[in-house]
Amino acid sequence: xxxxxxxxxxxxxEKGEIISFEGGSFFQKKLEEMGLRIGTTITIVARQWxxxxxxxxxxxxxxxxxxxxxxxxxxxxx
Amino acid sequence: MSTKIILVGYPNVGKSAIFNRLTGMDVxxxxxxxxxxxxxxxxxNREGKRYELIDVPxxxxxxxxxxxxxxxxxxxxxxxxxxxxxVNATNLERNLNLTLQLIxxxxxxxxxxxxxxxxxxxxxxxxxxxxxxxxxxxxxxxCALTGEGIKExxxxxxEARVSQYRFEDAQRWNEIGKIIGxxxxxxxxxxxxxxxxxxxxxxxxxxxPILLVILFLVFTLIGVIGEGLIQYLFDPFFDNYWKPxxxxxxxMLSSHSLLHDLxxxxxxxxxxxxxxxxxxxxxxxxxxxxxxxxxVVAFYTLLSILEDTGYLPRVAVMVDNLMHKVGLHGLSIIPxxxxxxxxxxxxxxxxxxxxxxxxxxxxxxxxxxVPCMAMQAMLFGLLGAYGVKGVGIVFLTLFIVWxxxxxxxxxxxxxxxxxxxxxxxxxxxxxxxxxxxxxxMRVRWFxxxxxxxxxxxxxxxxxxxxxxxxxxxxxxxxxxxxxxxxLPGEASGALIMGFLRKDLAVGMLIPLNLSFQQLVVASVMLxxxxxxxxxFTVLLKELGVKDLLKLTGIMLLTVVITGSLLHVVLSLFxx
Numbered sequence: 001x002x003x004x005x006x007x008x009x010x011x012x013x014e015k016g017e018i019i020s021f022e023g024g025s026f027f028q029k030k031l032e033e034m035g036l037r038i039g040t041t042i043t044i045v046a047r048q049w050x051x052x053x054x055x056x057x058x059x060x061x062x063x064x065x066x067x068x069x070x071x072x073x074x075x076x077x078x
Numbered sequence: 079m080s081t082k083i084i085l086v087g088y089p090n091v092g093k094s095a096i097f098n099r100l101t102g103m104d105v106x107x108x109x110x111x112x113x114x115x116x117x118x119x120x121x122x123n124r125e126g127k128r129y130e131l132i133d134v135p136x137x138x139x140x141x142x143x144x145x146x147x148x149x150x151x152x153x154x155x156x157x158x159x160x161x162x163x164x165v166n167a168t169n170l171e172r173n174l175n176l177t178l179q180l181i182x183x184x185x186x187x188x189x190x191x192x193x194x195x196x197x198x199x200x201x202x203x204x205x206x207x208x209x210x211x212x213x214x215x216x217x218x219x220x221c222a223l224t225g226e227g228i229k230e231x232x233x234x235x236x237e238a239r240v241s242q243y244r245f246e247d248a249q250r251w252n253e254i255g256k257i258i259g260x261x262x263x264x265x266x267x268x269x270x271x272x273x274x275x276x277x278x279x280x281x282x283x284x285x286x287p288i289l290l291v292i293l294f295l296v297f298t299l300i301g302v303i304g305e306g307l308i309q310y311l312f313d314p315f316f317d318n319y320w321k322p323x324x325x326x327x328x329x330m331l332s333s334h335s336l337l338h339d340l341x342x343x344x345x346x347x348x349x350x351x352x353x354x355x356x357x358x359x360x361x362x363x364x365x366x367x368x369x370x371x372x373x374v375v376a377f378y379t380l381l382s383i384l385e386d387t388g389y390l391p392r393v394a395v396m397v398d399n400l401m402h403k404v405g406l407h408g409l410s411i412i413p414x415x416x417x418x419x420x421x422x423x424x425x426x427x428x429x430x431x432x433x434x435x436x437x438x439x440x441x442x443x444x445x446x447x448v449p450c451m452a453m454q455a456m457l458f459g460l461l462g463a464y465g466v467k468g469v470g471i472v473f474l475t476l477f478i479v480w481x482x483x484x485x486x487x488x489x490x491x492x493x494x495x496x497x498x499x500x501x502x503x504x505x506x507x508x509x510x511x512x513x514x515x516x517x518x519m520r521v522r523w524f525x526x527x528x529x530x531x532x533x534x535x536x537x538x539x540x541x542x543x544x545x546x547x548x549x550x551x552x553x554x555x556x557x558x559x560x561x562x563x564x565l566p567g568e569a570s571g572a573l574i575m576g577f578l579r580k581d582l583a584v585g586m587l588i589p590l591n592l593s594f595q596q597l598v599v600a601s602v603m604l605x606x607x608x609x610x611x612x613x614f615t616v617l618l619k620e621l622g623v624k625d626l627l628k629l630t631g632i633m634l635l636t637v638v639i640t641g642s643l644l645h646v647v648l649s650l651f652x653x
Binding site for chain 2: 012029030033034035037045046047048049050051052053055059060061062063064065066067068069
């Protein structure tokens with residue numbers, strides 16, 4: 001069974017495929033508008049110290065996601 | 079009536095660069111009535127036809143109703159004749175999401191496939207003709223940086239048409255997938271040098287040192303450009319042309335008339351002294367043009383470079399942690415940075431913040447703890463002789479107050495602090511023409527807004543002096559001032575002046591011959607006491623009367639406490 005983890009637990013350079021969003025449709029919509037959807041593969045570009053935002057890259061785009069949002073995006077390690 | 083073209087697109091697609099390429103110098107940024115959103119308008123003339131271009135602030139979706147900017151965009155699009163969507167060619171899939179939404183509006187449309195040059199570098203191959211065919215819209219590849227494709231864009235402007243492309247909205251992402259499949263081929267690439275640099279500048283271990291270096295460079299460059307302009311341009315002008323002119327003018331007016339006092343001010347040893355004469359045409363103009371403006375120009379130049387290279391969002395990410403301690407998130411660094419140039423645009427920039435709580439905290443922190451260029455220039459004037467020590471203590475005090483006040487406000491102001499969710503653009507060489515235009519627009523704005531206030535300030539203070547009001551106030555507060563702050567009562571005059579123009583207030587402190595310690599306390603208090611009247615006006619507009627009164631109360635309290643504490647602390651040190 002592949003482990004499903006929140007984005008903010010991945011380390012720099014790791015890839016993950018988005019499986020689900022823990023949140024309402026508003027949360028999902030917001031992410032979708034930016035291009036982050038179920039099935040998108042993301043790579044962790046940078047992590048900040050303590051509870052800072054995480055920067056992910058997908059499809060030639062880089063997005064910074066705040067810690068509390070990042071922990072609600074679940075990915076399967078790829 | 080000119081054809082109205084609405085420029086639409088995601089943030090970071092180079093929309094502003096395209097806008098700047100298409101328009102002449104008469105670009106105006108104006109407020110959309112009834113809102114806090116600013117729209118840029120410009121004109122394009124071609125073959126006798128005149129087009130009006132409207133640059134809508136970048137947004138992510140036409141469907142969300144939470145964002146005022148997006149509502150405005152939709153209204154503007156409906157009122158326009160033609161939609162020009164600027165698309166980032168390296169992100170075609172994502173951008174098509176907006177394209178499909180726009181197509182449903184059934185307006186004549188044209189796609190600008192910008193940053194096309196970057197697709198080659200990234201191994202992306204787009205069949206433009208096929209894309210045109212599928213979308214039934216003209217698609218023009220461009221590179222705003224070099225200007226490639228702009229001519230073609232202008233030529234094909236009237237080919238814009240309503241798309242015949244039909245699809246089910248619920249299947250939008252599938253449609254996008256289908257289009258991409260037919261139109262785009264990506265060859266995987268090795269990690270490029272640029273990517274490594276981008277990563278390094280945002281990962282804390284390397285990113286923070288890089289940030290410190292860049293801050294140092296920026297600070298130094300601002301000083302160099304500012305001083306250079308003063309030394310080689312403005313001071314020579316004032317000393318060699320303006321002074322003789324004003325001296326003759328002064329001789330024409332009878333030396334103690336009200337007019338002379340207002341326009342020329344006091345003569346020091348029979349001569350005009352730009353620092354102390356305090357006339358509208360002497361100190362008033364000199365301070366604006368030879369002290370503040372050079373630094374404003376320098377500041378805005380550097381800021382535009384930082385913005386256009388794409389570095390600022392990365393700064394926002396790195397400082398996000400720190401910002402959270404004061405109840406904000408990373409993006410609020412931008413209004414605060416702007417505040418260092420001039421508190422007015424800094425305060426206006428709080429519009430980019432999502433919640434009222436954030437807006438209030440940032441506006442308050444800017445008003446109280448962020449010294450604008452004018453204030454900084456004068457700080458250096460007052461304390462420069464003492465070297466880094468003096469200025470250092472002032473900035474350190476301001477920073478500590480920023481931190482403490484921020485932490486207090488975070489816990490006491492009701493509301494939530496939002497999370498950072500921000501696109502980080504790749505590093506790009508800035509488009510030089512855009513930089514110039516941007517800097518020029520900001521400087522021009524500053525001149526139009528600053529000069530009237532300076533003159534107003536000088537006028538009011540001169541009047542207050544003539545009526546004896548200043549002297550009366552000084553005598554009344556003198557005992558309090560000496561007790562709490564260790565300052566003579568006359569310093570109160572400088573504080574009042576500080577409400578009108580900070581830099582002029584400093585001029586009033588010079589003749590008081592204060593000691594080092596007194597200068598430091600006075601400088602800090604001056605910096606924190608009341609934003610200048612221009613900022614005050616903007617705060618009134620942005621926050622409303624109630625919040626402004628709250629801010630004023632917080633400010634008075636903070637100034638008195640800081641002034642007293644600083645006085646005590648410094649006394650302990652200098653014994």
